[in-house]
Amino acid sequence: MALIWTDAEASDFRDPYIDFSWELRQRREPPVGNAVFEPIFVRLKTPGRTARQTLLGLVKDERAPLLMEPFEQAVLARRCAATDPDAGLPDEYALYRALGTPDAEHAALFDVLDTGTPVALDPSGIPDTDALPGPAALEAGTPAQPIVAIVDDGIGFLNARFRKGTHSRFHAVWLQALERREAGSRRACLGEVLTREEIDTLLQAGPALNEAAVYADQNARLARHDARRSTDHGTSHGTHMLDLAAGADPDDARDPARDWPLLAVQLPPQAVADTSGTRFESYVVQAMRWILRQAEAIDPRAPVIVNLSLGMLAGPKDGSRFASYQLAREAAEWERVKKQPVRVVWSFGNDYRKRLVAGLDFAIVRDEDDDTQAVDWRIQPGDQTESFLELRAAPGQSLDGLALSLETPAGLASGFVQVAPGETRSLMRGDKAVARIYHVPERRLDSETVQRAHYLLAIGPTDSRHREPLAPAGRWRLHCRYETRARLNLVLQIQRDDSLSGYRARARQSYFDDPGAHDWSAGYLDYSALSSPGAIRHAGSHNALASSTARQVFLVGAARCSREDDDLPPADYTGEGAHWSVEGPTVATVADRSRIRAGVLASGTLSGSSRALNGTSAAAGRLTRALALSATTLKANATSPHVADLASPALALHEVPRDRRSRLGDYVVEPST
8 A cells, every 4th residue: 555645733742652652552461441541730729728638538438630740749749738738749640531531621620741651540459558658767866878769670579688687678669560450449459569578478488488489479360471571581770770879788787788778669461562762651660759759768867779670762851751851840949948858860871872863954044955865764673663854953952944755765764844843744555654744843841941842753563463453674764954044953763673682573773874984993893983074973863761960860881891991982882962962971880890791790680699780770779879889978959060970989970081971971889998
């Protein structure tokens, strides 16, 4: 069936990633039943008890299209009391809204800041319980121990590395799963929470404890049959990263980490499998809010260090992507109101060599022939997932006057038709879209933070197990025409879209191609080096969520030990900052023991096992430990430089040469020897 480009038309979308992927999903696996809800995050227009009570009444009203997760609802209910225990914190809440409900229906009550991927709330046997903890009993004079938290995939919470003696150091573990609803309930259950007492009960089995059987039983109850159940495998990412961050011999009284309380949130496997990051954002934000209130109950004096080895490639990279914005905001507001120090540790990303970032530059003075430039986008065969490309103007510049033409491998071009903000153009095969051009309008998150207008190009799968129209694989070509005599620097980013190790190999990463992208590489002895100048660039190849400059946030690059040179160069994969984003990570830690011995050792899923994993995830885990070792220097509402948090005799700081700081930051942090 022939392919045809449509004219530009107004379209009702908020997040183009969700709009396109949800439309295509309906062709393959439409949700069962009619109870389809979308996660939303809202801010009350008139903060205060009256508005909170109105919102609480709506989520309890069977006729209203709003639901809440039990913990989030408990927070709201507590704030409806005559005395607000969270007085001063913003009136912002995570909700679930029946799909199709317009923003206007509740516009008088709240603003919608973000929406997530819709979910089907089928009835289930998951218990519907509140998860607000009571305050822990603290002995007078007890020094505040740093609280280490992690949000990740696959948390081996029974592992001996997370015990003190025969007791668990976990105060709570939230095992998130796709949202379900208890029969007759008005709340959306997001997995279940294990308390310290419940984990200790399991540990009482002693040597007879079958860790693998416990994980298998829980995974069978919480995860769908088609999901990867990470703790059913010998290697689980979250277990390894938490061991790097806070693992300890349970009987070694000399290791300070043995006394650190732990919190963990295990993300739904379906959210982790989508490496574009679109699906996990709502879960991560809810996880952060849960962690802070759990930490307050453990010890309101203790610093909280949250490890996040997650990310995506494409995005604004100016702190305005919602997950990046909201996590930094949650940390800063919590410090401001509660005076409890919070640090958020983001991995800087592993996509330096993947050819996912390009740039097209239009000078003020140029020949007419230079009004049009193009770049090649390689869409691979056998890709069962969508591919996305974001196009943005550099800070301070506008996309006004820019026209795009997207050309298929067979040469069918959309033509240079300007698409206004809020409009789309679709490539149709019959009555089904297989590609689309979105012009995403500007959105404001607060008085100081704006998500700038940009283009997003979406291409459907090139392969499918379902009988659906497919997009052609091969060389797609994006032409950009800019006839205005003003400077325009375009940043093009392909969204991450690969299959994680151990997950089903459904996705194949698309990439940019260019004649100048095949120079000789002396390091790899192949033709993989980028020429300069060229369209494809390393600058900006960092994690899109690792872009906040907030004092509470650390961005972590990965270094490699080069023992032959007594050097700490960047690991081959660690991302690079850019002048239009953050200049580089805050600091780095060693994530590769040498070029031959990749990775750093830490625990596998089960007690007594070990694995070597690398990446900026491992670097983030090691920095989390460094911050915990330096806990006495962590202050709420600090105005000092980030490095002041690492002023501990337990740490050694190696200053990074200026030409490496875009990938390693100012220092490589290591334990003192």
